[in-house]
Amino acid sequence: MGAQWLLDSVRTIAAATAVVAVAECAVSDSASDSNLRLVCGAVAASSILQLLSACIQRLF
Amino acid sequence: MQWMLSALSGELDFAEWFLSLLNQGKDAFLQGFSYIMAAIIAPAAVLMLLKFALPGANAQKTAAFVCRLSCIASLTAVFTRMQSISEALLHEVSALSNVLTPVLISSAALAGAETSAAFLSPMTALCANLTENMLAVWGIAISSAASGIAIAGNLSSTIQLKRLHSMLKRILHWGTGGLLAAFTAILTLQGRLGAGRDSAATRTARYAIENLIPVVGGNVSDSLDSLLSTAQMVKNALGASGLMLLACVFIEPVIKMIGTILFVHFSAAIIEPLGEESLISFAEQFADSIEMLLITCTTAVVLCMLLIGSCISTVGSSLR
Numbered sequence: 483m484g485a486q487w488l489l490d491s492v493r494t495i496a497a498a499t500a501v502v503a504v505a506e507c508a509v510s511d512s513a514s515d516s517n518l519r520l521v522c523g524a525v526a527a528s529s530i531l532q533l534l535s536a537c538i539q540r541l542f
Numbered sequence: 543m544q545w546m547l548s549a550l551s552g553e554l555d556f557a558e559w560f561l562s563l564l565n566q567g568k569d570a571f572l573q574g575f576s577y578i579m580a581a582i583i584a585p586a587a588v589l590m591l592l593k594f595a596l597p598g599a600n601a602q603k604t605a606a607f608v609c610r611l612s613c614i615a616s617l618t619a620v621f622t623r624m625q626s627i628s629e630a631l632l633h634e635v636s637a638l639s640n641v642l643t644p645v646l647i648s649s650a651a652l653a654g655a656e657t658s659a660a661f662l663s664p665m666t667a668l669c670a671n672l673t674e675n676m677l678a679v680w681g682i683a684i685s686s687a688a689s690g691i692a693i694a695g696n697l698s699s700t701i702q703l704k705r706l707h708s709m710l711k712r713i714l715h716w717g718t719g720g721l722l723a724a725f726t727a728i729l730t731l732q733g734r735l736g737a738g739r740d741s742a743a744t745r746t747a748r749y750a751i752e753n754l755i756p757v758v759g760g761n762v763s764d765s766l767d768s769l770l771s772t773a774q775m776v777k778n779a780l781g782a783s784g785l786m787l788l789a790c791v792f793i794e795p796v797i798k799m800i801g802t803i804l805f806v807h808f809s810a811a812i813i814e815p816l817g818e819e820s821l822i823s824f825a826e827q828f829a830d831s832i833e834m835l836l837i838t839c840t841t842a843v844v845l846c847m848l849l850i851g852s853c854i855s856t857v858g859s860s861l862r
Contacts, residue, residue, distance in 0.1 A: 484675075485683030492690035495703070503698035507604040519700045526701045 487540065491533035498525045570798075575805050581616030582809035582825050585609035586818045606699070606820070613821055614693050617806075617828050621689050624799055625682060628835045631795045632678040632842050638791060639669055639846045642784040646853035649780060653773035654744050658736030658856040662849070665729060669849050672721060673842045681838030684714045685831055692827035696820050707827050714834050718841040725845055729852045736856060744770070781854035785847060792843045799836045803829045 502522040509518050548554040589609040596602050643666040651659035688710040695703030744766075751763045810825035 484679055488683050488687050489690070492687045492694070496690055496694035496697070499694040499697045499701050499703075502701055503607055503610075506698055506700060507600060507607055509600075522698065522700050526703070530703075530706060 487536050488533075491529070491536055494532065495526065495529040498522075498529050502526070567797075571801065574798075574801055577616075578620065578802065578805040579809050579812075581620070582613055582806065582821065583812055585613040586813040586816050586821050589818055589821075590816050603699075606818075607697075609818075610696060610820055610824070613824065614696070617824070618689070618693065620802060621686075621828065621831060624802060624832050624835055625686060627795045627798060628682060628685075628839050629678065631791065631839050632673060632682075634791045635788070635839075635842045635846050636670055636673045636678070638784070638788060639666065639673065639849065642780075642787075643669070643849055643853065646777065646780055646784065646850065649773065649777040650853055650856050653777055654770045655736065655740045655856045657739040657743065658733065661732040661736045662853060662856065665732070665849060665852070668728075669725070669845050672725070672845060676721065677718075677838050677842045681714065681718070681841070682835070684710055684717075685834040685838060688714075688834055689828065689831035692824055692831055695827070696824035699820060704823070704827070707830070711830055711834060714837060718837055722841060722844060722848075726848060729848055733852055733856060740856075778854055781850050784850050788843060788846055788850070792839070795839065796836065799832055799839070803832050803836070806832070 499522075502518070502525065505518060505522075509515050548559075586609070589606055592605040592609075593602055596605055643662075647659045647662050647666065650662065688707055691703050691707045691710060695701065695707060748763045748766055751766065752759045755762055806825050806829040810822050810829070813825075814822055
């Protein structure tokens with residue numbers, strides 16, 4: 483299937499957010515919460531960046 | 543499809559068929575409605591109760607996560623079913639187009655529209671290619687990706703992916719809109735060019751028959767119009783049957799998809815006063831993903847309809 487890479491990229495993003503969601507349940511204080519938010523945001527953003535770079539590689 | 547065959551053979555009892563259709567529709571409606579309501583409203587209600595019952599922040603977060611997972615699992619099953627329905631519909635539309643258009647194009651050529659028929663032949667291949675390689679692969683994949691992003695963006699309360707979902711939705715909207723516009727433009731242009739050449743060819747043939755065949759040339763030339771009109775009637779009947787078949791294939795999946803979208807929106811409206819934003823957001827994005835599947839299927843059907851309509855109008859224009 484030609485669009486498999488797109489679904490693989492989405493799976494990567496979903497896996498990152500699933501890990502984040504599980505970790506979120508374990509964090510209690512506000513400092514850890516904000517740190518987690520920072521790390522999670524970075525992980526999700528890098529996954530989206532990977533998706534876009536994969537898209538550009540295949541288009542051009 | 544079975545009722546269509548019965549109707550064509552004249553064996554259909556319309557009142558009985560209509561009542562059975564209503565009953566089937568009512569059962570499917572109630573079943574789908576109760577399933578989706580349970581999938582969205584029940585987790586929201588349980589979550590609201592747990593927020594009062596559970597004391598700690600962590601316990602509340604865990605309860606929210608479990609409720610979100612439950613909602614996501616139920617709606618993902620619905621999306622998977624809608625996706626398989628869409629894939630089956632696209633396959634049927636493609637198969638119908640492959641079977642019907644060669645017959646229509648041959649009939650157009652027999653009715654005197656040889657140039658238009660020659661123009662339309664590559665359009666058949668283009669339509670099948672667009673349906674099988676663009677819509678069935680990319681349309682479904684982008685819709686599935688949007689569904690995946692809806693899930694990923696609502697698993698956690700800290701990570702939101704609404705804009706990525708919105709971007710995928712816009713890509714599909716622009717892509718299908720551009721595809722339809724381009725296909726319509728090519729069909730219209732070829733139709734105009736072909737009609738002019740066919741009309742000139744028919745007039746030339748009539749002139750040649752009148753002047754080159756002695757004594758009966760005029761009579762033969764007059765009968766040419768009758769001959770072409772008869773071929774046109776046969777062609778139009780074939781085209782109308784094709785459009786009806788296409789409608790029969792299309793109507794059931796579309797009703798299912800529209801019903802599901804409405805149910806999900808209705809459930810989101812019900813849980814809005816409960817205040818669980820992530821579930822509302824997921825339900826709306828999920829409904830958007832099914833809408834993307836619907837747009838993909840509708841585009842394939844409209845492409846096929848445009849092609850069949852073009853075949854019908856091509857025959858009509860050759861007799862001007």
